[in-house]
Amino acid sequence: MKILLTGKTGQLGYELERTLQGLGEVFALDRQQMDLANLDHVRDVIRTIKPQLIINPAAYTAVDLAETNVESAMRINAEAPGVMAAEAKKLGAAMIHYSTDYVFDGEKSGSYSETDTPNPQSVYGRSKLAGEQAIQAAGIPHLILRTSWIYGLRGKNFLLTVKRLAQERDELRIVADQFGAPTWCRTVAEATAYCVGRLQADVAQTEINHDAWAGHSGLYHLTAQGKTSWHGFTQAIIAHPVILKKPKVTSISTQDYPLPAKRPQNSVLSSERFMQTFCSLPNWDAGLKLCMD
Numbered sequence: 001m002k003i004l005l006t007g008k009t010g011q012l013g014y015e016l017e018r019t020l021q022g023l024g025e026v027f028a029l030d031r032q033q034m035d036l037a038n039l040d041h042v043r044d045v046i047r048t049i050k051p052q053l054i055i056n057p058a059a060y061t062a063v064d065l066a067e068t069n070v071e072s073a074m075r076i077n078a079e080a081p082g083v084m085a086a087e088a089k090k091l092g093a094a095m096i097h098y099s100t101d102y103v104f105d106g107e108k109s110g111s112y113s114e115t116d117t118p119n120p121q122s123v124y125g126r127s128k129l130a131g132e133q134a135i136q137a138a139g140i141p142h143l144i145l146r147t148s149w150i151y152g153l154r155g156k157n158f159l160l161t162v163k164r165l166a167q168e169r170d171e172l173r174i175v176a177d178q179f180g181a182p183t184w185c186r187t188v189a190e191a192t193a194y195c196v197g198r199l200q201a202d203v204a205q206t207e208i209n210h211d212a213w214a215g216h217s218g219l220y221h222l223t224a225q226g227k228t229s230w231h232g233f234t235q236a237i238i239a240h241p242v243i244l245k246k247p248k249v250t251s252i253s254t255q256d257y258p259l260p261a262k263r264p265q266n267s268v269l270s271s272e273r274f275m276q277t278f279c280s281l282p283n284w285d286a287g288l289k290l291c292m293d
């Protein structure tokens with residue numbers, strides 16, 4: 001099976017390139033090899049490789065910049081996945097795509113399930129929701145995996161920001177009234193590889209297993225279990241022994257840290273559907289410890 005993987009330089013893409021080995025012939029591409037801002041390029045590359053499975057972690061993820069770079073965010077996060085899905089349809093291929101907790105407005109008091117109605121409050125959230133809808137509309141076998149607060153040891157993420165700030169400052173002021181589930185990118189990559197293995201047991205096949213995909217196609221929430229605030233996440237990062245200089249971590253509220261894009265106050269996702277269908281997921285603090293160890 002040929003697997004086309006986008007965004008190999010990203011946090012999740014880097015992990016996926018490694019966890020997917022052995023599950024097929026992986027064509028891992030960077031921005032130069034397939035530019036999602038250039039829809040003709042996306043079509044040409046897919047038509048050349050002719051994959052049976054497209055896995056798309058590439059995205060415009062700069063949440064605040066997206067507020068002003070609306071056109072780029074929409075092209076990369078919404079139109080390009082739509083083009084990938086249309087090409088997949090012609091090839092009889094399946095698609096795995098990632099989306100975000102930021103599709104929700106954050107007003108719900110409990111955790112969000114897949115049946116809750118999205119109401120994104122930012123351009124990034126709107127663009128990611130439009131990407132989901134474009135894939136769903138194509139009617140191809142697909143998994144849309146909504147995850148949240150991804151971190152890892154590469155790229156740009158909150159863990160690495162806190163690690164840097166801890167060296168530079170004696171006090172970190174962090175919002176304590178936004179709740180979610182920090183999720184290690186390796187958790188998402190390993191769960192994805194598990195799904196691929198389940199749906200495509202015979203990797204030598206040159207066609208996807210249509211029955212298996214048809215029975216599992218759809219939208220899933222896939223995050224670490226439990227919840228915390230950005231402040232709680234920061235405290236857990238600082239408490240780890242690899243952080244030698246431990247600044248004071250002060251709770252602040254969202255209004256004390258104004259940013260261009262509005263973030264949801266509560267974006268905890270329930271991953272019950274994913275866990276019942278595929279595999280269990282670790283608690284956020286266990287994932288963080290493993291990553292930092």
Ligand SMILES: NC(=O)C1=CN([C@@H]2O[C@H](COP(=O)(O)OP(=O)(O)OC[C@H]3O[C@@H](n4cnc5c(N)ncnc54)[C@H](OP(=O)(O)O)[C@@H]3O)[C@@H](O)[C@H]2O)C=CC1
Pocket residue numbers: 006007008009010011012013030031032034035036037038056057058059060061076098099100101128146147148149150151155156185
């Ligand atoms: N980060 C998070 O907290 C969360 C992320 N998600 C979703 O998970 C997925 C993976 O996120 P994550 O790994 O953190 O993302 P990163 O920001 O780490 O990586 C994004 C990747 O997309 C690539 N990319 C950006 N623009 C283009 C383009 N025009 N053409 C080709 N490639 C491009 C980047 O390439 P380059 O290195 O060249 O910039 C990079 O490889 C995304 O769909 C994201 O929306 C969901 C919830 C939380």
Ligand SMILES: Cc1cn([C@H]2C[C@H](O)[C@@H](COP(=O)(O)OP(=O)(O)O[C@H]3O[C@@H](C)C(=O)[C@@H](O)[C@H]3O)O2)c(=O)[nH]c1=O
Pocket residue numbers: 061062063064100101102147148149150157158161172173174175178230257259263
């Ligand atoms: C650096 C910093 C941030 N914050 C706050 C701001 C914000 O409310 C929160 C998170 O900040 P960031 O801007 O780093 O994270 P943000 O870019 O909002 O992260 C999001 O990225 C996208 C891609 C997703 O899909 C989401 O799931 C989520 O992970 O922390 C502080 O309170 N103090 C600080 O010193």
